[in-house]
Amino acid sequence: MAKTKLTALALLISLAALPLAAQDAAAPAEEAPAKTADPASTDGLSMGAEVGGDGVGSTYSAAKFEAWDQRCVRSQSGVDPCQLYMLLKDAEGNSVAELTLFGLPEGTEGPAVAGATFIAPLETLLTAGMTLQIDTSKPKAYPFTFCGSIGCVARLGFTAEEVAQLKQGANAVITIVPFVAPDQRVVLTASLKGFTAGFDAVNAANVAADAAAAAAAPAEAAPANE
Numbered sequence: 001m002a003k004t005k006l007t008a009l010a011l012l013i014s015l016a017a018l019p020l021a022a023q024d025a026a027a028p029a030e031e032a033p034a035k036t037a038d039p040a041s042t043d044g045l046s047m048g049a050e051v052g053g054d055g056v057g058s059t060y061s062a063a064k065f066e067a068w069d070q071r072c073v074r075s076q077s078g079v080d081p082c083q084l085y086m087l088l089k090d091a092e093g094n095s096v097a098e099l100t101l102f103g104l105p106e107g108t109e110g111p112a113v114a115g116a117t118f119i120a121p122l123e124t125l126l127t128a129g130m131t132l133q134i135d136t137s138k139p140k141a142y143p144f145t146f147c148g149s150i151g152c153v154a155r156l157g158f159t160a161e162e163v164a165q166l167k168q169g170a171n172a173v174i175t176i177v178p179f180v181a182p183d184q185r186v187v188l189t190a191s192l193k194g195f196t197a198g199f200d201a202v203n204a205a206n207v208a209a210d211a212a213a214a215a216a217a218p219a220e221a222a223p224a225n226e
Contacts, residue, residue, distance in 0.1 A: 063201060066194025070201055071100070079212035082205040083117075084198045088174065088188040096121060096188055097151070097174070103163075103203040105210065112157030114199075119151040120144070120176050128177035130154050134165045134192075139175075167196040 054060075056074050062082060063070040072082040083100040090096050098119040104112060118130060126144045133139035144152045158166070166172065172190040 062205070063198075064194075065198030065201070067191040068194050068198040070198055070205070072205065075209060075213070077209070077212040077216050079209045080205065081209040082202045084195070084202045086190055088190060090186060090188060096186065097176070099174070099190060101158075101199065101202075102206065103199065105206075111159050113160045114158040114163050116156040116158065118142075118154040118156060118174065120154070121151055122147060123179050124152050125177040125179045125182050126152060128182070131175045132156070133173045133175075134162070135169045135171060137165060139173075163199070166192060167199070169195075 054074065056076055058074050059071055060074070061069050062072045062080075065084075067086060069085045070082050071085045072080040074080055083102045086099045087095055088097040088099055099116060101114060101116040103114045120130065124144070126147070129141050129143045131139045131141050142154045142156050144154045146153055169192045171192060174188045174190065176186050176188070178184055178186060
């Protein structure tokens with residue numbers, strides 16, 4: 001049972017890293033022989049094949065909560081794990097970064113009870129890290145973990161007290177430093193309107209996803225009788 005409790009969390013974390021890993025691992029391959037036209041084509045013209053779509057592993061928006069979006073990943077069980085998502089913009093309205101949050105399963109060894117993934121542009125000064133401040137509380141600094149083609153990633157952990165601050169707060173302010181202008185700061189404000197309802201909805205979805213995955217998992221083989 002302990003293994004299945006992490007099903008939704010493991011899927012969400014792996015999906016956050018997957019595009020980066022896939023891009024990094026894509027080495028130039030030897031030129032493959034030309035393929036013949038598919039059976040549906042005529043006169044040697046390919047009719048194409050659908051890519052992506054709504055299959056397992058695809059993402060979709062399940063609900064909106066003011067400034068937040070509940071994004072879920074289609075799973076084999078049909079009961080999907082989710083994250084709370086926000087696209088962060090600068091003062092000029094330019095899209096700059098992405099922030100996703102999710103609760104950790106009950107029984108997870110603390111002190112974190114929730115996690116977040118922050119994706120910044122590649123032009124970010126990594127040694128400066130990022131800072132996050134909830135309203136007038138003291139800001140906290142977090143390091144970047146790795147970078148890939150989609151940006152540089154920081155993985156954050158929140159205590160129960162910090163989650164309560166997010167639920168009761170008005171804004172979370174994130175600050176990063178541009179690589180080309182280390183004397184400047186890029187300030188991104190995440191409105192906390194709708195956060196409580198969205199975060200609770202995400203947690204409920206992940207509990208249901210874990211339960212569905214556990215029910216669908218094959219029972220462990222019983223030890224053979226001597």
